[in-house]
Each structure stands twice: as C-alpha cells, then as structure tokens.
Amino acid sequence: MTRDLCIEIRGETLWLLPERAIFWERDGSLLIADPHFGKAASFRAVGVPVPHGTTLHGIRRLDALITRAQPNRVIFLGDFLHARNGRSRETFQHLAEWRAQHPNVEMLLVRGNHDRNAGDPPPELRLACVDAPLIVPPFVFTHRPGRIPEGYVIAGHLHPGAVLVGRARQYERLPCFWFREDDAVLPAFGDFTGLAPIAAHATHRVFAVTADAVVEVSGASVGNE
C-alpha cells in the first residue's frame, strides 16, 4: 500500500512518491535527484569496507518505480554517479541491465557537482547529459536549488531532512520534499546518502517521506491531533 501525494504547482499536477521521486503528470516525466550510484565502490577503492548492495538496491528500486509510474522519460537532477573511482564494472553492468529493461523510456541527466568529477555515464546507457539549467516551461530543472527567472526550479543537491517534534518530547528526522516560493528540493534517491536538516519557513510546504507514504508536515496539517 503506497500512499502518494498530489500537489499543484504553476497549474501543473505533481505526484510526490514515497520512492523519493516526483511524477509530473502532464509531461509524463519522472524526476529523481542524487542517486550517487557507485558511492560504496568509491569507498572500497580506498580501503573502506562498505558492504555491497547499496547501488544494486538503488537500481532495483528505480526499476520497480519505473514499472509502477510508467513515465515517458526520466530526468535525473544531478549526481548520478558519485565519484570517478566508483566507476566500477559491476556498477555499470547492473545499470546496463536496468536500462535494457526500459528501452523506450527517454532518459536525461542534468549534471551536478559530483558528475563533473565522476564523468558522464557510458554512452551505452543512453542517458542524454546536459548542463543545468534545463528549461521545460513552467519548470526549470537544475542540480543546485535557487531562483531562476525562467520558471519554477526543481532541484536536488541538498539531501533535505525535515526535523519534527511532538508532545512528550518526541523527535524524528526524515527525508523530505521541500517546496519554497521559487524552487523545490527533492530528497536524495540514493541509499548510501545522509540527511541535511532544513531551515524551513512557515510559508514553505514540506512533505516527509516514510517507508510507504508521503506526509505533509507543514501548514494545514500541523497540529491535527
């Protein structure tokens, strides 16, 4: 039972998915930020024994997500690969198998800061790589959030985490979608990534992500007991 959540931005319907992705309904685009594929491999390359599985698990989640959402295209908002020394054969082999499952889906990468060091994915993956910003009105897709006059910015980079408190001194920190006046930040898709607590204003909309649901934690839903 997966509970998605639907919101409207600039007249467009966006579905926030608990898989830590956004589905843009009219365009049929799936938006994903910060997968950091190959991060564990880059740690292992310098002698830090991170277990196997984070990248493969991420790829499997991506696979299931595409099967569920049936997008026309997938737009990665940067940091597709983590680092140059994480470009292992194993990672690329898994990615190639995944790509072959979805031959008709168009895929785009808006390059992020990690991509500059790690390099573009190999051409066999058929991932069109462009520098930010990518303008698809009414939206602008970039890696780093910030105001851009051409449209509402949808970005990643921050790995945002919402800090929640409740009665009886309860406390939680969860990955979140963070919608501000001029831009929105997606949670990081990758499994081996941390969280940066956000400093949200009362005017922002924040949606926390749990294992199976997206829950609005700002504005109207506050204090519903």
Added chain:
Amino acid sequence: MLEAPTAGRSTAPRKSPTDFSLLEQWLSSQGRRPFSFQRQVWMSYLAGESGLIHAATGTGKTLAAWGGPLIEWMLERSRNSDPGSPSAPSVKRRRDAPGLRVLWITPLRALASDTLEALREPLDALALPWTLETRTSDTSGAVRARQRRRLPTALITTPESLSLLLSREDSTEKFASLRLVVVDEWHELLGTKRGVQVELALARLRTLRPEVRTWGLSATIGNLEQARAALMGQSTEQASRIVRGEEPKDVVVDALVPPVIERFPWAGHLGTQMLPLVLQAIEEGESAIVFTNTRSQTEIWYQALLAARPEWAGSIALHHGSLDRRTRDWVENNLRAGRLRCVVATSSLDLGVDFSPVDRVLQIGSPKGVARLLQRAGRSGHRPGAISRVTCVPTQVLELIEVAAARDGIIAGAIESRLPLQRPLDVLVQHVVTVACGGGFIPDELLAEVRGTQAYATLRDDEWNWVMDFVTHGGAALGAYPEYSRVVRRNGLCTVDDPATAKRHRMSIGTIVGDADIAVQYLRGPRLGSVEESFIARLKPGDRFIFAGKPLEFVRVREMKAWVRRAPSARGAIPRWMGSRLPLSGELAARIRTRLEEASRGEFRGPEMQALRPIMAVQAKWSRIPAANELLIERVRTREGHHLFFFPFEGRLVHEGLAALFAYRMSRLCKITFSTAANDYGIELLSADPAPLDEALAGGLLSEDDLLADVPASLNATEMAKRQFREIARVSGLIFPGLPRSGKTARQLQASSGLFFDVFMRYDPGNLLLTQAHREVLERQLESSRLGRTLERLSRSSILTTEPPRTPPLAFPLLVDRTRQRVSSESITDRIRRMQLVLERAADKIR
C-alpha cells in the same frame, strides 16, 4: 610490602644493598632516602621480575620504577670497565648514548613533559650518558624524524604514539636493546580501549624482545590482581609481583553547603549562589586547584571567578586536555612554582607529579566515585605534616548526598574496580593493520601473540578469521570486494603495500579517544588548542565563543583550522566536548541508597544531610523517600505529557539499560511512544498518553525472565548501538579524522558513522563490528551483569507508587534532562501525524 611472586621462578633477589649506592648517595645529598618499597622494586627488577606498584599519587612510584634500569646500567658499566678507572665521562653526542632501554607509557600526553622532568633529575645528578625524550602527538616533525633515525635511551610516549612506532617497518631493530616498559597510571588505561591497545603493544614488544620486563604504576583500585594480570598477559615465564607503596595520607572530605536552601533549589544550577563560598575557600589557601567534571565547566568557572575578582587576572588559570601544549606547560610550571592562586581544571590535572604548593582542592559537581575523589584530594597537602583535603561544591543540592556517601566509601575503604575489556574487535582490526604496516606478519604467529594478551585470551577462531577477512578483503570471504585493498597476503606474509593506505592508517591510530578535532588559532598569532569539529560546524563567521578562557570571534575554517580573532566582550557559546558524562560508580550508588534509607527514618547524619533536610521533607510530603529495599515509582502529569519516574539508584549506565527495557516491555502492551531519560538516580519514561504501568507491573516488568531476549530487543528499539558504533567506526578505520589538504577526494569520502551503521544493518547485518557495537552497549555501557543483579534486587523490593501533585525534588533533574532515547510501538507515519516541523527561528517571528 612485598608479596610473593605469583608465577614462574621465584629465585629471591640477593643483591647486596651497596649496588644501590650511587642512587642512594644522590638521594641522601637531597636529604632523602629510599622508601623500602622502592628498594624492593629495584631488587625485584634486577632479579628479572616484572610487577605492578600501587600507591597514592606523589609517594615515589616514579622513582621506584626508574631506579631499577639506572642501577642495572651502572652495574653493567662497572662490569665492563676497568675496576680502578673512574666512571665514563658523559657523552657529548646523541648517537654515542646507549640505544633504547626504557619505554615509559603515559596515558595523557599532558603528563609527558612532567614525567620528563621527574626522570631527568636522577640522570643529571648521576651524570649518566643517557638520552631522554618524549614522543607524543605534541612532538615536532624534526624531533620525530631524528627519532626515526635513532631512538633515545629512554622514551616517554602515549599508547597511540607507541602504536605508531610499531607501524614503522624497522620496528624489530628499534627495540633490540629494550629492557623495560613502564606503564604509568595503569588504572586509568585499564578498562578502556586504549588499555587494550597497550596490552597488544606489550605482546608485540615481548615477541620482539622476550626478556623485556614490564612494570605498571597504579593508584589503589579494587581489583589489583586483575590489573596485574592484564599487564603481564598470559606469559608465565616471567615472575611478577604486586608491590604496595606508601600508605595514603589522611583524607578530609567536606562540602560547601549553600547558606540558604531555597524552596525549589533543585530547579536549577547552584553555580552563582555558590560563587562567594568558592571565592572564600580559594582565598583561605595559598594555591588551589578547582576541579570540574567537564571541559566546558572549566571555561564557565574560570569566567565566573575572573568576573568576580578581576584583580586575579594573571594569577588564575585554566587547564584542560584540549588546550594547546604551551598553555598547559605554562600553567603546570607556574602551579609548581607557587605563582598561581588558583587553577580551574578537569581530570587533566588528576594525574602526574606533585604540585607541592597546592594546599586547597575543590571539586565542583558530583564526585562520581570514591577512587576519583581520593585521587583529587591527594593533589593537596604535599607539605610536611599537611593532610589531604577536598572540598566538594554541589552544583545541584542533591549532590550533597553524594558527598556524604563518598565520605562513607572512603572510610570503609570501598575503592572501585576497573574491569578490563574483553575482545574489542575494532582495536584488534586496528592493531593487525598496524603490524602489517610495521614489516608484516604471519597470521598464525600473530594469532598466538594476540591470544597471549588478557583481552584476547578467549578470542575465537571465527572471530580471528573474520578480522583477517575484514582487513584483507573487506568482509566475509564469500562477499569479497574486488576493488578493496588494505592488507595484502603474499607468500604467507601479510603486509600493507600501498603507501597511501599506510599513511591513512597512521592518521587514524590516534583516534581511539575523541572526536575529529579542529585546531583553534588566532589569525595573526598562536594556536590556542582544539575543539570538536561538530562545535565549529555550528558557528557562522562573526559568531562569538569562549575558549581557553578567552572571548573569541570565529572568522573561518581553512586547512583544518578554525581561525579566530579576539572578541571585545566575554559573552558567547562555550564548546562542549563529547563523552564527558561520567556515570556514578556502583559503590557510590549503594552508599547513596543507605543514606536515603536513613533519611526515610528521619535520620540526618552530618552537615550535608542536615542541609538537605528541608528538601527531603518536600520529597516525603509530595511523594516518599525510598528505603534501601523499596523501589519508588512516581507518576506525574504535566503539560508535556505523562511521566513515570523510577528510582533504582544504580548509576546512569544501568539506568539507560533499564529505561530501554521498561519502555520496550510496556510498548508491547499497547501502541505507545516513549521518550526516555536516565541519570545517576533514576529513569523517566515520558509518553503523550498514560502508560500501562499497573498492567506491566503485574505482567513482569521487573522480572529477570526473558532478559536475554528482551534486553537486545530493547536496545534495537533505541539508538544506543548506533551511538556506540561511532567510536567503533573510527577505531576500525571506517571514518577518518580528516585528510588535510586532500580537498575534493576527502569530501567525497565523507559519511557519518550513523550512515555506516544503517548501511551495515541493512546490507551486512552479520558484520562483527555491528555485533561488537551491540555487545559493547550490553556489556560496557549497560553493564549487563549489573542490569541482571539490579532487576533481581528490584523484583525483591516492595514497590511504592505515588502520584505527586507536581514534580518532586528527586525527579526534577530527570524532567529537565535533554538527552533522550525513543522506544515506540507505533509506525512512523502514525507518529509524525501528531508532530510538528521545526521551523527556522526567523520564520517564527513572521507568524
């Protein structure tokens, strides 16, 4: 007093006393003569024995250990030279001095320079051609380079720096003439991972040099035999003995009792109220040490004293382990010379040589343990005829009970034990890589050596194989990581080939203690010391903070340094350092229960308990004072929610375990979320809805049944293991203290220990480092055997449940405790529906 050797040959030393003549001549030229225990240690050493010397601080343990090797060298010299010729002239050049003969291991690098002075005195007086140097993380690069070429005759070093020496490839030749390893303040290392690091290093040295003798110096502790055994390891070839030094001086413990006990004195810190009394106590003496329990407290009290007595500027100082070495040296030298009226210090001044002018010692806050208070008292009264006196200053009124209890403990001679650790695999992983760097090893030989230590005597084959797999290919053999390389196996020999790996390993060796530190330095000026990176990370340029007693303005971080400039006013945040919350010892906890039982009968012995009378009256009126065979449970309702307070009085470590266990057992009865807190007296379980206490008590809340299943399950329900994993990840080399100047690459290698923990839990749950984290929480943090004994005691206790109208005095400190754990049987989605997002402060104002 000499006790019989405990193992091996016991050929009694039959040296004639004239062998000591030169050393005794020097002592008598100073109007001193050797204590009998010192002569006994010298004879025992010359007879080839090892041992453990225990005595109070400042009673001549150092000379007892140092005399033996000096006499031995003089005997060798007279044997080798012509009988009639005068003793050899002192050598001019360093390389003519004898090679390394004595290694002196000290737990704190802050003690190294003190020890250097103490050891140098007889060397100079006897004109021995020995070189004597220190090697710690304070040692300059030039001196290290010189030491790489040739070590001095005697080297004073820390456990970490010794490990670094062992990681050099020529370690075999380096130690070829080593005669003696002295482990100073062994009681401080015992029971810590650094102590295990020393055990492993000693085993290595004994392999390189089987005839090396080991002497430990220790304060008196409850388990001296265990302390000796851990130092000697499993080797039975060498005799070893326990030598008791001089009897401690008389000790007086008193307290500054606040003049007026206000109506709600438990509601806050007594700090400012106590300041006039503290000032008065300092003024009564010539020179005082004011001990606090944390580094932050030293900064706070230093500022408070200076604000009250501005004319003391220059004659008061502060001292803690994070200050720059030059500052610490300046303070120690001036304290010794009697030029300081007062030093505010942490445990950094607990140890080491005497500060004879000190005639007044104050302890701010809970004494925490009997041994600790004795140690601190012993820093005063070194003048002839003086007694040792420590005056406790409560920061919270209830601490007066602890003062009375600690005095009871001292009178009864109930000194705490320090229990050695068993098989910490993170330390072993680090050691194995160290030995691999230091010229390599053959696995079976190293295994035998490691099992020769007390800590790893019971190391299982599967654990050893796991460690070998972990360092050679990163995990269990089947899941070998092809990209991974740390230790490589070639023709049976395991070594580290890659210089970058060796370099990273050496950088991580020093990290058993402390978080990643960042140096604090003036923009145009000297280094002040270091603070934890997490503190600096919260500062924005222009923010003010107080460090090293100085108001500072943060400018920027660059090259692993926090650059600062002087700030005009003395206002600002004070850095906090992790891991500074020391728990109450079990001995002290038991004596507190006794004192409370007396109070429950209306018996108030001594000035401290008399002062507590009004508060105990409130406790009795609103709730009850528990007797020793009663468990008090208080239910209180506040705006925050429903509170349950339990008072087992067993110390914080046991209470953390009990809090998790009680919360877990109750959360199985209904859907509920607890936020728990624990302190030395009791625990608090806080929930939004009432907890099913009666049902839980009837259903075995305090039962020892199912403990083996419930305790691990309750730990999993909290984040305690995740917290413990922080240290394990650092020691085993998963996270680095920081890679200076490696810029981008370093950033891409950053991941928090919490993230590692989550990833391991999910993708490699059998990882033994995780198992270790759980075991450490169970055995060390929660002292699981104590947990079982506590439950056994509680289940025999009669239960007193009260419903006080408001929070009574005993519970109040728990109510305001902000360190909390969560135990929940609700789903996250359900939980967060009742929660509220934390907004930026500026936004709150707009609302």
